[in-house]
Amino acid sequence: MTRHFLYPSTMYASIQASEVTTILGSCVAVCLWDRTLGIGGINHYMLPTWNGMELASPKYGNIAIERLVEKMLQLGSKQSNLVAKVFGGGEVIAFSSNIMHIGQRNIMVAEEMLEERRIPIIGRSTGGNSGRKIIYNTKTGEVLQAYIKSNMSK
């Protein structure tokens, strides 16, 4: 079993059975799992959509999800066999602004894009005020989650 720590703005997908750990604050991680092949991938994005200026990286939800789906297809999955689990999008403290909070917007991008691609969300833990640590098993599709009580930075 390969173990991998997923940093923010990066993604990971493999045919090898892997245990991927990542830590989420207002960031969101989408876990994709192919139940027929027993393989999976996961991303970790910080902002909902690419601003067109900085590098077009998976720091942005729309790019992260698009790329992750692409990667799964490259590994041999059929889109119709994919299911998703979504985590994160908690609220950072002390923001009073009229714009919807980053966490919420990150969650919405995941919901919209997965629905567009008809990938069902079969598990989720999103929102709230805590950070999360998750461990995703790409072979079984199972995700372990624990809340982090300390202050959120990611």
Next chain:
Amino acid sequence: MEDIQAQNLSDAVLLSEISGRIEKYRMAVENLNSLNKQLLELNQKLTESEAMKSHFISNITNEIINPFASILGLSKSIVECPETDVARMKRMASMIHGEAFNLDFQFKNIFAAAEIEAGEIQPNISVVNIDELLSSLFSQYARELERKNLTKVLTNLEGGDSPILFRTDSDKLTVIMSNLLCNAINFNRKGKKVEISYGRNENGELVINVIDEGMGISEENLNIIYDRFKRLDNGINSVNRGHGLGLSINKAYIDLLEGRLEVKSKENEGSTFTVIIPESAQQNNDYSEEGNEVFFGDEEIF
């Protein structure tokens, strides 16, 4: 469809037949709509994919074609140069070196950008001798500094004799500092100076300042310097090189190392770029300490 003699049918049979045909047409239209929708979706996907690819291509085109053209021209001139004119050949060889050095720098940035856009960067932590990293960098750029007659100043703010040893990613820090130094040289004015000062702050974070005495950055422009396509001096006669790619790579690398970048600038007086990086906890593995504990007790299974 068989032709049915209308006269011999009852109303009920006729209605049933018409109903059937309407239903068939309705299904055909529905299929057509569905196919149309799929076509639009596919088109949208192709457009997005093309757009993403062309970003990479636009990142590289100009910065590669121009230096190569120069190198081809210069090397041809050397071949055609009279054998006795060694001075001239040396001059041209030196210019070729300058172009190749610049190309090398651009390539490093382009590969870094590709890696970042693929979401495949990882910190590679080791104990780094900061004094050595920075002085070695200044040496590499000696010719560039000379070309603009710039004085270089390197200051370890902690004084003393011992170098600063800091746990961080050596390669990425080198790229970050190269990009800042390159900008400090390019946007500087002839005969001025480039200063790099560094040390640790009260939080134990590494602070590195890169100070130039160039044209500076106006308030409005402070925001667009991270745009990977924009550089502030776009004129045809501009002698400056480099583009926003360096700063957007820096941003991604600094984020990865959980640091931050601060810019202070006054138009026509110069700029100070400050990199602040916390010391990394782990050493040389891709598994952070936080990721190492096993859950027990309060974890949920999804």
